[in-house]
Amino acid sequence: MEGKLAITVTTEELEQHLNIQISFQDKNKFLKEALFNISPSNFLPVVTNMDRNSVRFMKWGLIPSWKNNSKNSKGLTSISLSSFEGKPLLLNALDKHCIVYVSGFYIWKNSVAGKIPYYITSKKRKLFGIAGMWECWETDDKNQDSFCLITQKTNGPLSYISTEWPVIIKEEKESEWLASTSSELMNEENFSPEYDFNYHPVNQKIIKSIENNPKFINRITYVVGEQTNLF
Template identity: 30%
Template sequence: MCYHIFLAAGPEELARHFGRKADLIRNLRPPVRACAFSHLPYPVLTGDEQIRYSRWGLIPYWLRRPEDVVTVRNQTVNARAETIFENASFRVPIRQRRCLVPVSGFYGWRHEQHRKIPLYVTLKERPLFSLAGIYDRWYCRATAAWTTTFSIITTEANPLMRYVNNANGRMPVILRPDDESRWLSPALSDAQIAALLKSYPEQELHSEPVRCDFMHEVAADPGILVPA
């Protein structure tokens, strides 16, 4: 699965790279190490010209009870490509609300006997790339506030990622630059969407072990601690 991501790019670089405006994320201060279960705001790209913050852990639009939010969003930080068109939380977003999740890399955990070894995964030729995501907007009646949330789509791991994530055999869906605009197109059929949800070639990925406390810097990084 994919529960930890890293972003080294700031607002200006994101705006240049994707040809978007970054007015709404000007307070983003890289580097950002994001953990799915912290549900902090993170920059994502939709069909809008602006890059916007969204919280990791999708809350489906139809959820009624605020007390169910924590349980539901902890189960929707990832969406499996194989079942995404049937899953009640994902079947509308995958068809109508797709997004790009920009990253410099992501982390996986290799299980060896009684310990877990974290590994950091990057692309050899691209220091900044996109993971395939979906998003939704949820209205809380108690607070009269809207919240935008997202999920990262996972697929069957390639051989390298099976080594990294040997406990679950999954990897996030990585989009090629030419496929990013297609992914955001509202005109795609189910078959066209499914064709993009493939494993990325292992020869284009690089992995290296990192310290087990790699996420500790999150608490000291105020850059993403802002309202979504």
């Protein structure tokens, strides 16, 4: 799945949602301001199945623990649920599963005008959790936590945009999902349906830009072969 993420809530709202206090050091390093343009290799707040009472800031782009050098590796950014079907060894990797917290995400739609990004948010929640896998890459002098998102096939309104979208855990099921064994994680009763989400087209600049611009989440209008309302 091609896309980016956003966190537009305050650190206080994040702490309140998780009922977990985030250290001043992490706030100052990772969440000094709202983040409207989160790309792979950036760090996001994650709660893991092995430590459900703390927030860890992990690098987006899962690096396998056996990798010799993570410096030049982009890592795996997402993996589809369909990849686990009939593959017990891969399913075992879900022993390290996590929830990645965001306010919204971007997905690209292919069109005659090129790739058109859409920004997607929950109709009910200012913050929601995306299912993920995580890993700790270890060297003699440091540890690097990283994660990838778990995606699923679209079969509702979002199929207009893409064939895949993130697996989003229902808020009331988050604790239960984190405590699940790998064989129980695929229960779709834990997943939020597509109709719980709003979406609208946004500026194409988000695709390649590294700028943290709040205007990236604003709706714009596209016509065939042309983009209007640019900033």
